[in-house]
Amino acid sequence: MQAIQRRVDRDVSRRLFLGGAAALLAPFRDASAQPSSMAPAQAAPPRPLLLTNLRLFDGASGSIRQGVAIRIEGNRIAALPSAGEAPGEAQVIDCGGRLAMPGLIDAHWHATLCALPQSVAMTADVAYIHLAAAAEAERTLMRGFTTVRDAGGPAFALKRAIDEGIILGPRIYPAGAMISQTSGHGDFRLRSEVPRGTTAALSAAEMAGIAMIADGEAEVLRRVREQLMLGASQIKLMAGGGVTSPYDPLDSIQFTEAELRAGVAAAADWGTYVMTHVYTPAGIQRAIRAGAKSIEHGHLADEETVRMMAGEGVWWSLQPFLADADANVMADPASRAKQAAVARGSERAYELAQRFGVQTAWGTDILFSPANLATHGRQLAKLTQFYDPLTLLRTATGNSGALLKLSGPRNPYPHELGVIRPGAYADILIAEGDPTRSLEFLTDPAATLKLIMKDGRVHKNTMQ
Structure with missing residues (x-):
């Protein structure tokens, strides 16, 4: 440390000798800043x-x-x-x-996780994940998707780069890391990493900002507040079992109602809302009682639950999970079985959403399946088997734009989207x-x- 200090002192002395204070401060000055007398002439506004x-x-x-x-x-x-x-x-x-x-608006997208297989996303250098996401962002825009609501993943830097014009891509409403209980849908740890001590390091997925594990109200508050600090426009909580996760049964209910309420309260304090991953009636009802404003998936909902959604004004973000050629690829037989169960409930979910007039958004949830990215538009078009085409197109434009407004003061794009x-x-x-x-x-x-x-x-x- 003394040797380092001597080198710093010598460098400072040299800079002061060569150029005084200006030379000393030069490395720290904004390279883009210019004296007003040297500022370029203001460009004329573009023609309408x-x-x-x-x-x-x-x-x-x-x-x-x-x-x-x-x-x-x-x-x-x-x-x-x-x-x-x-x-x-x-x-x-x-x-x-x-x-x-x-x-078009995809209301359930994973900008940093769609273009990589799960094994790569969980093991690759974080820089590689972001580079792959940047390339995919431009392709997403070229498919006609000008806005996406990101449902989990480290999308903050990608959003900023797009907004600043560094790269091309859609507008991003980021949720940040998916927040999960231990053993929940966002717990990507290996069996060898369990149990985790109270002072143990975070897992690779947590360090990358893909997901965060939280148990208890205090921990949920911390993790939600961290994502808000990073710039989340809404919060994603895992309230039930999932298809891609290897440990949690599809019918499991995740987070206690008190834990969910804690997350909802933290989001509401910042003027925004919680979206919850959940499939089953019991899990959906718990999320609604806790104050969640958007149910992600919910394909196994029954009539009582859908009535509750309609009565509370909760949004239903449905995806075309039909176990067809466009489905996310599942290598694990248990995950494939869960995928088939969700597909069996999908047709009924679309029928119930229309019958009870639930506010419905459309998204794809293409996750860890780069081969499916080319089917992005097809996953909307094929739903004309359930919807009138114009009604369906409005769902993926104006309706989804209305859902984005739930972010309130955390809305990064304050003007209307999805409408002309x-x-x-x-x-x-x-x-x-x-x-x-x-x-x-x-x-x-x-x-x-x-x-x-x-x-x-x-x-x-x-x-x-």
């Missing part, structure tokens, strides 16, 4: 854009409108003028009679397709999405 000759699905209504244009100023929609109105100073983009619709109307963010797709008939056009985004705009910026335009 006017999208014309289109058929409009606005994400809020159940119909297609014609005879309107979309005027964009900066990163927001300024107006929906009549189609024949003079463009003025705006740059005109002729959409050739194609469909204009809001950017004045004041909303300019997240717009121009597509070859007719959503009054089907959503099949979403299954091949490379061919059918002719223009992709996020935040008023065009990321793709292949229209002639």
Whole structure:
């Protein structure tokens, strides 16, 4: 330590001799900062854009409108003028009679965990996980998904890099680490790591920010508050058994009601809410009694539970878990059996959600299954077997945008999402397709999405 101090002293003396205090402070000065006299001239504001000759699905209504244009100023929609109105100073983009619709929203996404197998995600260098996530973020945007609600994982840095324009990707509503009880759906430890002493180190998944284990109200409060400190827009609590986790039975109820209430209270103190992973009636009902605002999955819900969800105004975030070619790949036979049980309940879940009028969002929960990423749009389109196409499209745009508002003051994007109307963010797709008939056009985004705009910026335009 004395030798290090002598080196520091010599270096400081040298800097003072060569350049005085300015040289000493130079390494710590913001390289981008310039004296006001040297600041570059302020760039002129970009010209407004006017999208014309289109058929409009606005994400809020159940119909297609014609005879309107979309005027964009900066990163927001300024107006929906009549189609024949003079463009003025705006740059005109002729959409050739194609469909204009809001950017898609995946309300249950794992931005840092979707592109890697579980064995890699749990063992790779954290830097590698983030690099893979950054590459996938751009592909997600190019599939037409301009916003995702992240349901667990270390997505804070990825979100920041996207927001600052360092990389391309969708807007991210991050939950941070999934919070689980010991033996719960977010406990990824090996059997050899059990038991854990009170002073033992965190597991690899916890150190990476993928999940955090909490037992007891005090520990739940700590872990929730940590995620809020890091910038979570909502909190994810594991309230029941899962499919991918090797230890917890699907019918297990996780966290006591008091523990769940502690997490809900901590989130509410920051003006936001709790989303809960849970499948079974008993677990769903406990989560609702504790104050959770969004039920993630819930595919095994019965009528009594769905009535409770509707009566309490709780959101139901459903995923197309149909045990088909798009399902997450499960190597473990026990996980495959749980996956089949969930699939058997999925069709009934969609029917109950519509019958009782539960506020419903759509997401995919593609997790540890990179091969399934190409099916992103197809996992929405195939649900027309349960929903009218326009109703389904509204679920993945305007409805999911309404769910995002539950973050209140923790909402990182305060203007409207999922809709095309004045004041909303300019997240717009121009597509070859007719959503009054089907959503099949979403299954091949490379061919059918002719223009992709996020935040008023065009990321793709292949229209002639």
